[in-house]
Amino acid sequence: MNARPSLDVIFKPKSIAVIGASAQRGSIGREIFDKLLAADFNGPVYAVNNRVPVVHSVPTFPSVSAISGPVDLAIISVPRDAVEQVVKQCAEKGVRGLIVITAGFKETGAEGAALESRILEIVKTNNMRMIGPNCMGVICTDPEIRMDATFAPTVPRRGNLGFASQSGALGATILEYANSLNLGVSMFASIGNKADISGNDLLEYWKDDDSVSVILMYLESFGKPQRFVQLAREVSRRKPIVIVKSGRTAAGARAVTSHTGAVAGTDAAFDALFAQCGIIRANSIEEMFDAAMVLANQPLPVVSERQATRVAIVTNAGGPAIMATDACGANGLPLATLSPETQQALRENLPSAASVKNPVDLLAAADEKEFQFALKQVLGDENVDATIVIFVPPIVTDAEKVAQSIAAVTGEFKKPVLGCFMGVKGVSSSVEELHRARIPTYAFPESAVAALAAIDRYARWRSKAPGAPVSFEVNRDTAQEIINKAKLERREQLSDAEAFDILQAYGIPVAAYALCNDWKEVRDAARQISFPVALKISATGLSHKTEIGGVRLDLRDDHELRRAFDELHEAATHTLDSSQIRFLAQHMVEGGREVLIGLHAMPNFGTLIAFGLGGIYVEAVNDVVLRIAPLTQTDASEMVQSVRGVNILRGVRGAPPVDFHKLSAILLRISQLSQDFPEIVEMDINPFMAFDKAEKCVAADARMRISMD
């Protein structure tokens, strides 16, 4: 599989056959053929049609086999039931790349899926690559290639975007929208059913392609999320990836499923995945392009993990500046404090009523010279990382001149500049002016700020050391033995003691405990581990202890312990064989802050590690952060800082902060455990007791479930 051909066979062919090129105008086969010619593809484009001799004044071939010269890429738009035969012919002809436009495969049910599998088999056997089926085509604007093999009505501009869309219809919309924003593409692919070439393949291909500097994706499903995480982490360090992942909600996921037959993961898992990989998640196509305008045209702000982008606002109207300031606050972007020198320069050169603090309000009468002067001062201020220029055309000012003056000055500074030209007559020509000058421009301040905030998060992610999964010295053999034994006994649920033993084998401290057979052992154990203790029934396969009244907490002396033992023993004998009954005595840890540490394996996705606040209240508000294993140090330390109620861990009402470093280390050890034993499909340490001192932190309870597969 490693030797499969590069995607050059799709994006950079030297010759193309359109199989199903049609004489009928408006048909898909005809549109694609026409667009290839209109884009002046740099090589022969053959029309294959076994019914008509000429298409678009070009003589046709009855089959791909009939073409005498070589064919690198075949674009297939024939009826579904003819596709398999055509693909075979392509294989025989030595075609290396296929774009299958035809629909009616996996997305329609079992029969279509079987046909798709057979075609994929032919593709793999013959060392070909395939886009689709059920797609809208591919574009490569490389001047040496000039291939527009889609039936979208738009003629794309040359630019630096790589775009992959799992929806054909949205693909067309996206191309048009990009054009309207003066954003050009380098390569575009509608990937349809992703039978062969997936989003991951495109990421890998575009990673090293210098013509692509921003990657945009519309996705409804992920085939191999773990591979995606690896790839995306690497790619995001070089170039930004912006993704719209739909099917977020349960209802949306059902709609996806019926749409493409893909299994949708839960949205929280995708949030985790994207956060880890530095991916900019957009909630809509509009948000995606709001961010892409900056990424494709402007430098990233120079920021650090701790210091967000400090924003300056230059405006000629108060209201929109307030709205931009509000939006900065809501998005966590600080307003820059202008240096005294900048303020003085502004004061000396602007009307006295102008505001020289940030937002810099030039007042309604400001002309293009004042805009240019102010912008130059502000961009030159070392306290400013990015600037938003707001312009509301009053009657006296020429919007186009203002746009020109802004464009003239932005290139001097390596800082992002965003325009907000609010919609009054005469603005649209000035907006075009800004677009030509590669200044991203928005109709409303909120959109500009939201885009900048997304870029800020990405820039800060990139400023962080990548970190790596950490390998601790652990006692893997012990864990292996316990798991082997459980598998042998066909027990999915491990006992408390087994779970504790595995945790300890992986260096995760557990509150002192002992497994006992009778009262005497219980009493001795309690004295040794010290009161107060909890006493539990611990029989094989007993996961919900509380349901048979199998737990007694906070036992403070022998007397309380004896009574608890007798009650538990009595209750247990009703349901269990006496040979099964064991007692687990465990020291009750007091005074710590309860957190939850968990692990959950999602089929076709990967293993999620969870960190949250424990206790009944926070369980009810579900304050949990997820990441996909393996965790890096950066992931782990982000997790423990990202719960909403982090202040509880930092210490309220005079309490000292817990040892965050210790908590991160525990998460990394759990991550290692999950990688060593993928058969552990569920684990909850709840509660883990966190303290200010590392040596006091311990797991107080744990559940672990393994898979029998």
Next chain:
Amino acid sequence: MNARPSLDVIFKPKSIAVIGASAQRGSIGREIFDKLLAADFNGPVYAVNNRVPVVHSVPTFPSVSAISGPVDLAIISVPRDAVEQVVKQCAEKGVRGLIVITAGFKETGAEGAALESRILEIVKTNNMRMIGPNCMGVICTDPEIRMDATFAPTVPRRGNLGFASQSGALGATILEYANSLNLGVSMFASIGNKADISGNDLLEYWKDDDSVSVILMYLESFGKPQRFVQLAREVSRRKPIVIVKSGRTAAGARAVTSHTGAVAGTDAAFDALFAQCGIIRANSIEEMFDAAMVLANQPLPVVSERQATRVAIVTNAGGPAIMATDACGANGLPLATLSPETQQALRENLPSAASVKNPVDLLAAADEKEFQFALKQVLGDENVDATIVIFVPPIVTDAEKVAQSIAAVTGEFKKPVLGCFMGVKGVSSSVEELHRARIPTYAFPESAVAALAAIDRYARWRSKAPGAPVSFEVNRDTAQEIINKAKLERREQLSDAEAFDILQAYGIPVAAYALCNDWKEVRDAARQISFPVALKISATGLSHKTEIGGVRLDLRDDHELRRAFDELHEAATHTLDSSQIRFLAQHMVEGGREVLIGLHAMPNFGTLIAFGLGGIYVEAVNDVVLRIAPLTQTDASEMVQSVRGVNILRGVRGAPPVDFHKLSAILLRISQLSQDFPEIVEMDINPFMAFDKAEKCVAADARMRISMD
């Protein structure tokens, strides 16, 4: 003051003088004069200018006094220092309405504010009304009036919007934006510094005006929030109010303050205020118009308090339908389940591959007839309350015909229909077609859904019984005596016992307590109120008891009580005179769920009532709901159901729900207390212990602070 003239003197004058009408094109005084003439104002428009004899070919008058006929309305655009004199002349002339365009008043500092006050005094004394100063003018499109007294470049359409903008620059943008969406205005006012006429006045004026069916407001500050609450509650029952309130964040509020000199309340208080009044709060001008398009053109969905708008989606593309479904999920709008009859009709008349469940996917090849058929079926289904039609133009379909077919069918059903025509070439003419047919149309599914969700919230608010403040029988005299005594002694902070006594006087149960002077009294009290007890130092003016170690909790017998007493007594004598020392013994309530009930008076705003979850964890995540007093029953019962962690109150881990009705009643009693005694500026019952049984619910601790004013 009751006899002040109606705003007809501003919006419906019979004659107008433009004072400061200028011969110079592009100047504000000239633009306004020209626009009045261009709009064909139905009456004489006099140009007043004491330097040039003619403006725009019309002879001028040197002063308003020189005009022989009556002048109803004067529009003043003269240098700031001339305004006072001009206003005096207007008063003498008998002018009833003023629009003061000139800036340089309160927004610039103390001197400007003083001048503004003097002008307002003249206005009031002479029974005039004034818009501004520092504004952009006023529009009334009534065919009998035809007044465009602004210097905005846009010529507004006639329509059913009433629009008030506190920002002049945004006002111009808004007029242009409305035009581009085919939304017309009935009346528009840029209200500037709101010296006389405020947003409240406009609400009151538009409440009974049938030409205004939707009210839109851009506001940076509220002058009289309590009056606003009263008015808006009443108006919202008749017609929707959509508000953008800027200055949301601390930074934004600072920008507002420097911009208009207004005092910004905290944003949470405004959220409370808007929620109570059924106001649709928009976060941006774009959101405001996304909602206004539906409100101005479509019926409200027929919904109830409990049943949200059930949405049907009709589409010709899968991807955008998934995105719409996601957005519905995220916005709490359920997807309608189509009836079997609807599904069958669709199945019989659509291609077999089409999806006849919701979303109804007509597939890419769908033509206008299929759209029309599907839309008709879906709108006729009694399980559907609103429909979103998504159209992505494929090559084969005529977008304009689809738009026409949608327009043809929507009028038959009294249900809102929203269009989402995604941007590909050829769409813009079809979007205009839809706008003409009064179908709100969006470029992205998320915007359509967000607009519908806002309308849904409003429609559900209107479906609720308004409720009214409730008056309980209380012992007002007791509370009055305690407050009088504290005032006499100049004590802002009431003692625990005083606070408890006031609560009990208002029917709010308090955990049994006794105020004691010595050990014997403490011991006897503890026995009577029953152990466990808490013991506190309760000296006059001692608000932070914990700081001198003045509280001992969970005392379980005489022995523990005695030790606590001795310790407290010892600690207290270090800082207090022995004659001041009192002890408060109180029964410790166990097993309830802790909630917080509070009251906070905000200057220039009103009194906020707070309800939240108590306890250290939830305090850290700040889970509190605010409303403005006086509360209605509806407010109170909404509050107790709206905290994020409401599940804790509903009961987790097998616990029964708390008595929500009792909690609402407590909130209403607190509301009554706040109205009876505005001098109570701060109160916290923290914790109030909630139980499943009403009679067990009690306040366990309370603080109360009064103002000396």
